[in-house]
Ligand code: ADP
């Protein structure tokens with residue numbers, strides 16, 4: 001009987017496949033990392049399900065991956081004895097992209113190969129990367145615990161569709177066979193495969209085996225060749241990376257491990273690896289990515305920290321381990337104390353988990369503080385503020401970048417300070433904080449409202465543009481250090497764009513008096529700043545709210561003139577109030593304007609115009 005079913009790929013998959021083969025061409029070898037990491041994930045899943053159901057191991061208790069090739073048939077095979085796939089799972093998982101943000105991702109593709117390759121890398125092509133080197137892929141699988149006649153064969157040429165068949169398969173797990181393209185022959189070579197595995201998959205915690213080869217002299221004038229011996233040997237270290245001592249791990253290995261767990265294409269920006277001892281024992285290996293994922297602002301999006309218990313993988317996206325405002329952090333936490341059968345519900349309540357979460361949060365914050373400090377030191381050095389001893393000081397950078405036309409800056413979110421910082425500092429760490437901030441600063445701000453215990457530390461990490469700096473580089477502490485004598489508050493304004501903020505009539509009096517105002521243009525600013533009443537005992541004040549009290553900076557004469565004007569213009573004000581009675585609560589004379597005739601302000605403690613607009617947009 002013929003059970004073959006032909007099914008079309010989800011439209012996005014077909015599109016992605018086409019791109020994968022073109023855009024990722026220059027970095028072909030990553031396909032092996034992707035397939036081995038899938039094999040490893042499948043073994044992790046079996047280990048996890050096997051905790052409650054040991055029968056799933058059947059007669060093969062040792063989890064492993066085997067990589068082999070057949071020169072004559074031009075095939076490369078990656079086989080695992082992990083959890084396997086049922087027919088339906090093969091259809092669902094190898095025919096669609098289940099990831100959130102797929103559509104969004106597709107819409108961002110530009111057709112420029114280099115840019116797209118980066119984007120694809122970030123998105124993670126996973127299984128489909130096999131088509132970079134193969135013009136046909138066959139997958140044979142049987143789910144652990146299912147009967148031998150429940151096997152499935154999935155096959156595709158990577159164009160519009162794939163086929164599935166029912167097959168008989170005695171061994172559990174999955175075998176992926178790649179029919180290599182002509183230009184991928186190099187992978188029919190044990191040395192090459194070992195090299196790629198060593199590079200990308202050394203840290204995988206289960207053994208990756210290859211068949212041993214021996215040199216055999218040719219007979220009857222035939223040249224000699226390597227022949228298989230039938231004996232399999234591990235070609236990786238097979239110890240989970242985070243369990244090794246720091247000194248035994250190179251930066252490259254840390255970076256590769258990051259790429260495997262994050263599905264990122266680029267190196268991480270920073271990482272921290274620690275064994276924490278005390279009442280709760282755990283190992284943490286936490287990474288800060290260099291680039292934000294596309295779905296960063298989806299707060300429901302799964303967190304990037306994997307939970308292991310005594311080296312057994314328990315779950316991905318364990319939200320309980322990391323607060324939402326640090327959802328960009330990737331990594332592994334391996335606990336020595338949690339029970340292996342820990343559930344998500346249990347995680348929420350566990351005191352150990354609470355301790356881990358607090359410890360990991362602090363660890364991330366100190367990583368960020370460290371980056372910020374290094375950047376500041378580098379910038380100060382470059383600016384010649386600190387004598388580095390060489391006697392030669394680099395000229396200080398211009399404090400403010402030149403401002404373009406208003407129309408020029410409207411759509412720019414902010415000038416990434418990373419570029420500015422990296423430009424004049426030779427220290428590679430110099431631009432890192434700015435780079436981090438440009439990608440994740442807006443998310444970090446959510447922490448002001450979310451993590452009261454660490455609010456001050458978070459506030460110190462925030463950076464803004466200001467009337468004195470077009471780059472997003474001014475921290476509250478920098479601002480405070482530059483405050484005018486007699487100035488009693490940190491002033492800020494929120495707006496949709498840098499240009500709108502800068503040209504706001506509400507800034508006029510501040511400009512006139514030379515008082516710096518922080519310019520906040522992230523959507524989250526308004527909300528987040530609500531949670532920060534003061535910084536280091538100095539109150540924060542929105543210049544768009546109430547009657548701005550400039551305190552002792554206010555000119556006595558100006559004040560008096562305003563009071564007099566208020567008296568003189570009383571009848572006018574009354575008439576304006578009457579005319580605007582449905583629209584304005586009050587109309588008054590102000591000293592805050594210099595050039596503009598009038599401006600809108602919000603009453604003290606009221607919702608700002610920015611927030612009101614946001615709520616309106618959201619249909620409230
Ligand atoms: P990801 O690994 O990010 O989920 P992939 O494209 O690499 O995405 O794989 C898609 C899905 O296919 C996996 O989530 C898994 O369900 C399934 N899969 C792939 N390879 C295997 C395998 N070796 N064993 C079992 N399932 C697999």
Ligand code: MG
Pocket residue numbers: 034037038126127
């Ligand atoms: Mg994968």
